[in-house]
Amino acid sequence: MSGLHPQLPFPEAAKSELLSAQLRSNLRKVTHTIREKRLSAVAELPYWEELRVLGEATKNEALAHLSDHLLELEKNVKARGGQVHWATDAQEARELVAQIAERHQVRELIKVKSITSDEIELNKALDERGIHAIETDLAELIVQLSHDTPSHILVPAIHRNRAEIQALFNRELPGEGHLSDLPADLAGAARRYLRHKFLTTKMAVSGANFGIADTGTVCVVESEGNGRMCVTLPEVLVSIMGVEKVLPTWDDISVFMELLPRSSTAERMNPYTSFWSGVTADDGPQEFHLILLDNGRSKVLADQTGRQTLRCIRCSACLNVCPVYERAGGHAYGSVYPGPIGAILTPQLLGMQDHNANTLPGASSLCGACFDACPVRINIPQVLIYLRGEVTKDKGPSVEQLAMQGMRLAMSAGWRFEGAIKLARIGQGPLVQDGTISWLPGMLGGWTQSRDLGAFPDQSFREWWRERQRNQAKAGAPTPSDKSPANRDAKEPGEQV
C-alpha cells in the first residue's frame, strides 16, 4: 500500500490476505468486541437517531457553502496569529510541511495520528528530505516500527496481536527486551520511549478532526495524551486538514462530540480532546500553520450521489460492522481508507479510471450494516451501487448485458423458461461433480471464482408438479415422487433455478 493508491484490484489483494488465519482471528475478535460495545454506548442515548439526523444536516449545511466557511476559518485563524496554506494535491501539502521543517532546521518531528498525513504519504516524503517523522500514537508507532501499513482507521495495528507487539517492542525499542505481553506493559514501554521526544522536539504535525470557522478553531480528538503533547509542547505546529472538515460555527461541534466517541471507541467520551485557535500567548506552540488540503475532495463534492461521502468523520464504525472487512482485513483495500467508507472514498478521490481503486465498490455484500452504523448517515450501499454503475457506464453494451437480455426473453414466458432449463441441464453435463459446479468457462468463471453453483436438478419443479398431478389422477391419492424437491439435498437453495 502506498497512501491512497491500491497496488492490486481488491479481489486479488483480498485473496492473499485471506490466507492468514492469524489475521482473520485477530480481526474477528476485535471487530466483534467493538461492535457489542458500540451498541451499548449508543443505546444509552434514546435520542441517538435524532443526533444522527442532526449530524447529517450539520455536515450537509457545511458542505453547501464550503468555500465561505473555509474563508472564514482562514480569516479567523490568521486573526489569532496562525498561518493558513492551501494545497490542491498531496504533493503541494508535502512540500509545505517539508519547507516549514527546513526553515526551522528540524531533522526530527513528532506526529499525532493523522490519516490525512498517511493519505499524502508525508513520512516518506520527509524521509527523502532527511527529516524523520516519529509516530506517537501507540498503534501508529507499532505500524512504523514494523515497517507495516495501517489496516484500520481507529486502530491501525488491529491486525497485530499482543504477542507480535511484545516481540516487536523487545526488539526495536531502546533499553527494552524483557517486556511481558500485557497491554499495560507494552503501553508503558511506548511511554518511556516517547517521553523525551515529547519534551524536547521542536516541531509537530497533526491532522484535524474538525475546524470551526467562526472561531478559527482546530480540534484533535484522541485517547492517549500523545495528541495533547504534540499540539502543546513543541514550538512549531503544523495541522493538515481536509477541506471537508470545516464546520460553520462553535454551536455545530457538540453533536459531533456526542456522535464520534460513541461510534468510534464506543466510549461516552474519548479521554482527551484539544481545541486551539491560532496561537495563544504564553501557552503552546508560538507558530501555527494550518494546511487546507483538497487532493480530490472537490471532485467528490461535485458528484450529487457521491458527495455524501464527505460527511465522514472517520469514526470507523462501518469497518467494525462489515462482514467483508472482518474477513479480508484493512490491507486488502490497498488504501489508508479501508472498509466500507474506503470502498467509496478511495475510488472517488482517485477517480473511477483507476483500475485498482475502481474494484473497491465491489468489496461489499450490500448488507447495509455500514449505513445503520454511520453516525452521519452516509448511505454507503447506495454510493457503492452507484459507483459500480459508474465503472461499467463507459464500456458500451457488454456480454453481461446481452446475457441479461437473453434471460429476460427466456423468463418472460413459461414455455421459453422450461426450454432453457432443459438446454441448461444438457449443457451442464461435463461441469457437474457431486451435484455442484465449481468451475465455469470464460466470463461466467467470475461466479465460481469464490463459490460453487448448485447444478440444475434432474427434474424441475414444474416437471415434478405435472408428474404429481398425473400420479394423483391415476391413483386417486397423492404419491409424491421420491425425487420431489423437498426430499432433495437443499445444499444451495438460492442457487437452484
Place this chain on the structure above:
Amino acid sequence: MTNTPNAIHTAEARLEVLTRINRAAQDMVAPVKPPYPQGEVLSREAILEQFEDRILDYKAGFLRVAPAGVAQAVATALAGETRAVVPQGLDLAWLPAELTLLRDSPRLSHAELDGIGTVITGAAVAISTTGTIILNHVAGQGRRALTLIPDRHICIVRASQVVQTVPEGMQAVASSVTAGQPLTLISGPSATSDIELVRVEGVHGPRQLSVIVVEGI
C-alpha cells in the same frame, strides 16, 4: 504572516481550491437543521450522581465534599505526595497547609514539569452525561502544559459547574473560545485501546486523575 513559505504558490493553490469547490457545490442548498434533541432533564442531585458514576467508570478518583472539606479531600487524593504545582488563581483555602506549592512563575521548563508528580487545578465546566471536565486554561487552571506533563492531576470542580449535557458544556465555554482561549476536554485518565482493544489506563497524559466536587458552591 507575510513570511509564509512559498507564498505565491499557496495563493495560486488557494484560488484553485476555492474555484473548484464553488463549481462543485453550485447546485447545493443548505438544509434546514433540526433542533438539538433533548433527553430527560435530571435533577441537580441526579446530575451529580451521574457525574460520579461516569468518573468512576473511567477509573478516575472521585470525592464529593462540603467547602470546608476540600483541603482534606485534596490531601487524600495526594496519596502521600508532599508537593504539587499549582496555577495562579487557585483558591489556596482548598489546599492542605503542609503541601509544598510549586509555582509556574517564572515559567517552568518542560524538564522541570517532568520532575513534578502532581498538579492541582480548577475547571471551567463539567458534563455529567459523559463524565467530562473542560479546562479553558484561564486563572486557576494554568497553561496547557501544566495539566499535561505531571503524572497526577487533581481537579477541583464546584458542584454548580457540573451541567448535564454535552451542548450545555460546550455552550458554557463558547465565550472563552471566541476570546481565543484553548480548551482541553478530559474524560478520565489517559488511555489506549490500541492493543487488541484492551483498554489500558495511563499512557502519555496524566495516568491518575482525581476529581473533587465541592458541594454548595
